[in-house]
Amino acid sequence: MKEINIGRVMTGLLTAAFLCCASAFVALADVGAAGVQATIQSCLVNSDKNSVTVQADSNADMGGTDGVLYLVELQPYQNNLDGRTDYAASTAPGNRVTFTFPLNRNTAQDRLYSKFVIAVWDGTKYIEISKPHYITNPEMVAANTQPFNDPLTKKGLNIQLNMLGDAFELGVKHVATNISFHQILGQGIDYQYDGKTYHFDKNAITSYDETISALSGKGMTVTAIILNGWNDAEPNLIYPGTKKNANAFYYMFNPATQEGLDQTRAIAAFLAERYSGSNPNHGKISNWIIGNEINNQQWNHMGSRDITSYVQAYQDAFRIFYTAIKSTSANDRVYYSLDYNWNNEIDNKLKYGGRAIVDTFNSIANEQGQMDWGLSYHPYPCPMTEPEFWDDEQTGLITNDFNSPVINFKNLTTLTDYMAQDSLKSPTGHVRHIILTEQGFTATSQTRGNVAQIQAAAYAYSYYMVDSNPYIDAYILSRQVDAPLEVRSGLSFGLWECSMDRGDDIVATRRRKIWQVFRDIDKKKYTLESTEFAKSIIGIEKWSDVVPNFRWRSLEK
Secondary structure, X not given: XXXXXXXHHHHHHHHHHHOOOOOOOOOOOOHHHHOOOEEEEEEEEOOOOOEEEXXXXXXXXXXXXXXXXXEEEEOOOOOOOOXXXXXXXXXXXXXXXXXXXXXXXXXXXXXXXXXXXXXXXXXXXXXEOOOOEEOOOHHHHOOEOOOOOOXXXXXXXXXXXXXXXXXXXXXXXXXXXXEEHHHHXXXXXXXXXXXXXXXXXXXXXXXXXXXXXXXXXXXXXXXXXXXXXXXXXXXXXXXXXXXXXXXXXXXXXXXXXXXXXXXXXXXXXXXXXXXXXXXXXXXXXXXXXXXOOXXXXXXXXXXXXXXXXXXXXXXXXXXXXXXXXXXXXOOOEEEEEEOOEOOOOOOOOOEOOHXXXXXXXXXXXXXXXXXXXXXXXXXXXXXXXXXXXXXXXXXXXXXXXXXXXXXXXXXXXXXXXXXXXXXXXOOOOOOOOEEEEEEOOOOEEOOOEEOHHHHHHXXXXXXXXXXXXXXXXXXXXOOOEOOHHHXXXXXXXXXXXXXXXXXXXXXXXXXXXXXXXXXXXXXXXXXXXXXXXXXXXXXXXOHHHOOOOOOOHHHOO
């Protein structure tokens, strides 16, 4: 930090002289009226990994100022420059200006998570003339630069840990696991971060170690869903002003206070480091989903908010995880999650449309520093209590345009067409990574009873759609075994039936038809044979008639 004092005045005098001004200072007036504006175009860690360069566009009207442009560092929770006299860097004004300053990596003054604004000095205070902007290439400092573990197929499954042998027989390539903040804090593991010690529950972390290492050790790509459960002992992890809510499963992360930022950042860094793959006994997480179905506050509660302030709060938290993860493992991928309500079930207080979330998140990122974010999506049938999705337009909620109330497997290409728009592409110009991480088809119908054959047909159809869509990277089916809690609600999603006399314990009893379809669907030799039965159920003659760019078209008779 540099204090504005006599040195800053001298900077102003020298700059003014350099610009051949008539006097060192003009009468200091309200610079806001002068219309001085600047736009930060980039904020990047340099190849030396020790410094940062900010480039910005600015006009040259410096009337009412000391003739200097200042770059001021802000923490994520800071929203103004009240009382500030320090600055990170300064420069003479111009149409295109550059600031360079130390990153201070791995010190108490580490700037990797900071945001920066350009300001001018009116003699008594700073006046911001730019939007805040974050560093957008934290991967530059990552120790792990191994390429992303991209499996040969997109086939994934939410599995039971006591049935790993079955998962291996099924040829599972993608798996997901939940990691909840409120379950991992405790005692047994001490972690030093920025001069503070944080404590993690050894039993909980050891359990995650065993799970993740078992999965990644077999070549599976592991996706972690990071969740913020309520913890009375850790109030700083909950967004300020949020009340405990009986209808909320999880809560908004807290980057909005110093204490919340410190703790959230430390936990994010701990998880990123532990599951970076550096220790085979801990395992490797490659995909990170921050929160769950964020268009519905039931999963990410903070209280009634308009969509802009809600998404801003979420993105502030997302950036913490993004920075921690990418600065550790450069090629890991970071996502946010949506349910299938694209333009449906919206009150703009606690529930928002998925399309509006995407647009708002992207718009804020465009201003504050674009990231290589991805989308995790959940295209369940509509309704979830029936496995057929190919007739879901009968609900009136499915159309083949961007205004569709719901996007699920029936109109899945509408989602990828939307994400393929130039305005939504990644900073490198590519369509963003999309993964389907929670969806399934019930084998029991409330009106028809056992519909296991239709369940299997629905999976075959949906997998072929995903497998033939170049913009979707993974399809993680829910689930390996029925969950009794779901079965009692009319949802039997499993490849296996479960025992219903063991309470909520998940105990597999018998395979369903979908088990064999799942095993063989990504095998060239067996895939069409294993799904032949489904054609008559769906009412088609060829898969290529209903699956755009069907991957196995050349094998069809």
